[in-house]
Amino acid sequence: MRALHFGAGNIGKGFIGYFLNKTGYEVCFVDVDQKAVDQFNQNNRYLVEILDDARTVESISPVSALNSLTQAEEVIEQIENADIITTSVGVNNLSRIAPVLSQGLLRRIKKNKNKLDIIANENAINASSTLKSEIEKLVAPGEMDEILTLAGFPNASIDRLALSREDEQDQIAIVEPVYEWVINQKELANHELPSIEGATYVEELKPYIERKLFVVNMGHAATAYIGYLYNESTIQSALQRPEIEQFVRGVMNETAQYFLKKHNVSQEEMKNYIKKTIIRFKNQNISDNIFRVGRSPIRKLGYDERLVKPMRELSELDLPSDYLAVAISAGFIYDDPQDGESAALQDFIREHGVEQAIRHYTGITDDRILTSLKENYFKLKENVTSVLID
Numbered sequence: 001m002r003a004l005h006f007g008a009g010n011i012g013k014g015f016i017g018y019f020l021n022k023t024g025y026e027v028c029f030v031d032v033d034q035k036a037v038d039q040f041n042q043n044n045r046y047l048v049e050i051l052d053d054a055r056t057v058e059s060i061s062p063v064s065a066l067n068s069l070t071q072a073e074e075v076i077e078q079i080e081n082a083d084i085i086t087t088s089v090g091v092n093n094l095s096r097i098a099p100v101l102s103q104g105l106l107r108r109i110k111k112n113k114n115k116l117d118i119i120a121n122e123n124a125i126n127a128s129s130t131l132k133s134e135i136e137k138l139v140a141p142g143e144m145d146e147i148l149t150l151a152g153f154p155n156a157s158i159d160r161l162a163l164s165r166e167d168e169q170d171q172i173a174i175v176e177p178v179y180e181w182v183i184n185q186k187e188l189a190n191h192e193l194p195s196i197e198g199a200t201y202v203e204e205l206k207p208y209i210e211r212k213l214f215v216v217n218m219g220h221a222a223t224a225y226i227g228y229l230y231n232e233s234t235i236q237s238a239l240q241r242p243e244i245e246q247f248v249r250g251v252m253n254e255t256a257q258y259f260l261k262k263h264n265v266s267q268e269e270m271k272n273y274i275k276k277t278i279i280r281f282k283n284q285n286i287s288d289n290i291f292r293v294g295r296s297p298i299r300k301l302g303y304d305e306r307l308v309k310p311m312r313e314l315s316e317l318d319l320p321s322d323y324l325a326v327a328i329s330a331g332f333i334y335d336d337p338q339d340g341e342s343a344a345l346q347d348f349i350r351e352h353g354v355e356q357a358i359r360h361y362t363g364i365t366d367d368r369i370l371t372s373l374k375e376n377y378f379k380l381k382e383n384v385t386s387v388l389i390d
């Protein structure tokens with residue numbers, strides 16, 4: 001069985017490629033990083049270091065790789081023949097892989113009628129549907145209908161802290177022992193293939209993806225943006241400060257109220273989920289850079305994203321969202337000049353002021369909320385400790 005995976009980064013190697021290989025797939029990675037492509041091809045393997053107490057290292061083989069910028073024709077051939085296609089390129093890059101995918105799918109509908117699932121594993125609600133829409137923009141309506149006779153775009157939720165280590169010889173992923181990969185069974189096109197090892201198939205994805213994005217990723221972003229204000233360099237060092245840990249617990253408890261109202265979960269389940277998530281974040285075997293976790297703040301501060309969406313939902317339910325308001329305001333101060341989105345956000349604030357920036361990037365229109373976000377922003381800039389809520 002052949003798998004084609006776009007994005008040979010942290011999660012591509014440490015989770016998707018890892019479990020596709022365990023399921024029996026020969027994995028071909030597609031990336032734009034030539035050094036990584038060369039290392040996969042030279043070694044026909046890569047390494048995964050699991051951050052358990054034994055620091056288990058596994059060799060994942062056989063694997064190969066292609067560079068989509070210089071080997072588009074080879075990528076198209078792989079699309080024609082793959083049994084499954086997966087991605088983890090970052091949700092903003094799905095539009096960049098859509099051209100080669102659409103060309104490959106157009107060729108496939110003529111040559112290979114086998115059903116094919118294309119699963120986008122990105123931290124976003126319904127990323128596979130987003131990828132499908134990007135492909136739809138590039139083909140004629142009749143062609144899309146034909147593509148959809150064989151291709152499914154099942155949405156998924158994916159959770160595992162995954163980092164990488166630079167090495168001259170090998171590609172090395174570093175991952176925490178725990179993981180969750182949830183796939184929407186109802187959207188699968190191919191029912192003949194074995195279930196992917198490590199994945200859970202569900203009929204209703206929304207509670208899983210929302211729990212992942214609005215608790216794990218929301219809490220992560222809150223830790224990064226508040227940690228930044230304390231000049232902390234990692235998530236782990238930030239959470240060693242009792243006031244930050246207390247804040248992160250508070251913001252997670254706040255979003256938990258949304259889940260209790262909207263999804264069929266108990267208070268006990270949410271309490272345990274939050275407890276486990278904070279233990280994962282604090283794992284002293286991991287050193288997770290604030291700037292990795294806070295990356296792309298424009299994406300993270302968006303209307304339907306991890307911070308603003310739960311805040312809007314809580315506000316609609318007339319429930320408090322004071323912690324979220326502080327985390328969002330901190331996101332507007334977060335400044336990583338190496339990050340294109342962060343630099344653009346800070347430029348926008350300098351040019352138009354923070355109130356305009358909050359309106360523009362969060363899409364929030366409620367004046368009461370906008371005022372509280374603006375007030376928090378100035379208070380946090382002046383003295384972060386005075387704002388963290390007890």
Ligand SMILES: NC(=O)c1ccc[n+]([C@@H]2O[C@H](COP(=O)([O-])OP(=O)(O)OC[C@H]3O[C@@H](n4cnc5c(N)ncnc54)[C@H](O)[C@@H]3O)[C@@H](O)[C@H]2O)c1
Nearest residue numbers: 007008009010011031032088089090091096122123161162
């Ligand atoms: N790292 C984690 O802990 C983690 C966990 C769960 C989900 N995710 C999600 O997985 C996705 C990837 O995250 P990551 O941490 O692995 O990032 P990463 O930066 O380590 O990996 C992304 C990879 O995609 C490649 N890429 C970018 N544009 C491409 C293109 N046009 N064509 C082919 N390859 C391209 C990059 O070169 C890189 O190797 C993101 O959506 C992220 O939110 C990450």
Ligand SMILES: O=P(O)(O)OC[C@@H](O)[C@@H](O)[C@H](O)[C@H](O)CO
Nearest residue numbers: 123158159160161217220293295
């Ligand atoms: O990947 P992002 O930028 O959406 O979010 C950064 C981290 O929160 C994220 O990568 C987590 O480590 C991961 O989602 C854990 O499963």
